[in-house]
Amino acid sequence: xxxxxxxxxxxxxxxxxxxxxxxxxxxxxxxxxxxxxxxxxxxxxxxxxxxxxxxxxxxxxxxxxxxxxxxxxxxxxxxxxxxxxxxxxxxxxxxxxxxxxxxxxxxxxxxxxx
Amino acid sequence: xxxxxxxxxxxxxxxxxxxxxxxxxxxxxxxxxxxxxxxxxxxxxxxxxxxxxxxxxxxxxxxxxxxxxxxxxxxxxxxxxxxxxxxxxxxxxxxxxxxxxxxxxxxxxxxxxxxx
Numbered sequence: 001x002x003x004x005x006x007x008x009x010x011x012x013x014x015x016x017x018x019x020x021x022x023x024x025x026x027x028x029x030x031x032x033x034x035x036x037x038x039x040x041x042x043x044x045x046x047x048x049x050x051x052x053x054x055x056x057x058x059x060x061x062x063x064x065x066x067x068x069x070x071x072x073x074x075x076x077x078x079x080x081x082x083x084x085x086x087x088x089x090x091x092x093x094x095x096x097x098x099x100x101x102x103x104x105x106x107x108x109x110x111x112x113x114x
Numbered sequence: 115x116x117x118x119x120x121x122x123x124x125x126x127x128x129x130x131x132x133x134x135x136x137x138x139x140x141x142x143x144x145x146x147x148x149x150x151x152x153x154x155x156x157x158x159x160x161x162x163x164x165x166x167x168x169x170x171x172x173x174x175x176x177x178x179x180x181x182x183x184x185x186x187x188x189x190x191x192x193x194x195x196x197x198x199x200x201x202x203x204x205x206x207x208x209x210x211x212x213x214x215x216x217x218x219x220x221x222x223x224x225x226x227x228x229x230x
Contacts, residue, residue, distance in 0.1 A: 004157070033218070043204065043220040090157055102148060103218060105157035 002027065004093050004106035012112045018079040021109045025072050025093030031055075032074040033103060034066060037088040046089075049074055050096075078111075086113045118207050120221035128229045133177075133192040135224045137205030140186060147188045148206040148218070149179055158204060164188060175199070200228045 005024045013019050025032050033056075034046040045058035049068035066076040072093070078085055088110050092103035121136040139145055146165050150158040162173025169181040175198075179190045188205060205221040 035220075042222045045218070092158075102160050102163050103158075105150075105159070107155075107157045110155075 004091060004104050006089075006091050006106040006109050008109060009107065010110045010112075012114065013081050014114050015081055015083060017081050018077065019081060019111060020075055020077045021089055021091075021111075023074045023076075023091030023093075023106060025074070025091075026104055029093035029095050029104070030072055031094040031096060031101075032068055032072065033092045033094070034074070034076050035090040035092065036060075037090055037108070038086075043090070046076065081113045083113050086111060118205050118219050118221040120203075120205050120224050122224055123222065124225045124227070126227040126229055127195045129197055130194050133190070133195045133199065133226065135190040135203050135205075135226065137179075137188045137190065137221060138186055139188060139205070139207045141207055146208045147179075147181060148208070149173065149177070149188075149190050150204045150206060150220075152202040152204065152223075154201075161190070161203075195226075195228045197228050197230065200226055202226075 004026055007022045011019060023032055031050045033048040036044045036046055046060055046064055047054055047066050048056040052068045063079045066074060068074045088108045090108045091106045094101045094103045117140045119138045127133055148163045149161040151161050152158045161177050162171045162179055164171050164181045172178045177190055177192045179188050181188050203224045203226060206218045208218050
């Protein structure tokens with residue numbers, strides 16, 4: 001089975017721009033979660049989608065948004081980029097997204113905001 | 115509320131020595147616990163998970179972890195460190211309720227250095 005894929009792998013944007021990141025989960029997985037990873041804050045949960053519905057949301061401003069399509073692929077969007085948004089953005093998929101079901105992570109998208 | 119504490123942000127061991135990475139959790143209900151490893155410029159890879167079956171869980175690459183409810187701990191061990199074990203290790207907790215979704219809580223990570 002193919003793993004979780006994320007595109008693009010690297011991205012450089014300037015302040016004020018917006019960006020869209022894409023995630024394709026493992027086939028059959030219905031839950032997709034997004035995380036922001038930075039050296040100072042570690043792994044922070046952004047949101048989780050299940051069957052096209054946002055089911056959980058972390059403590060991030062409204063500039064961060066996402067969606068999930070009927071084939072479970074997910075996108076996240078960050079508008080009005082700030083320097084502090086520079087991070088590794090990780091996507092993880094899970095079979096049902098509950099409790100004992102482990103998450104499988106993609107390689108991440110490294111976003112640099114200048 | 116659920117949280118995870120990893121004691122020691124950096125751990126160094128000699129090649130061949132015991133690896134011990136500490137993780138303590140707090141959870142209002144019996145948790146599901148996970149250890150993940152992250153190599154540079156890569157995503158996280160699952161090492162092992164505890165789901166309330168055996169308290170001693172064996173994972174990949176010779177790692178294992180023991181769930182100790184009385185100590186609220188889930189420490190990761192490996193008898194003999196290899197150079198290839200150098201990476202960042204994350205402990206995570208997930209509490210399973212129907213319809214609540216998948217919000218893992220991750221520790222801040224422990225960077226393991228293996229000295230030749």
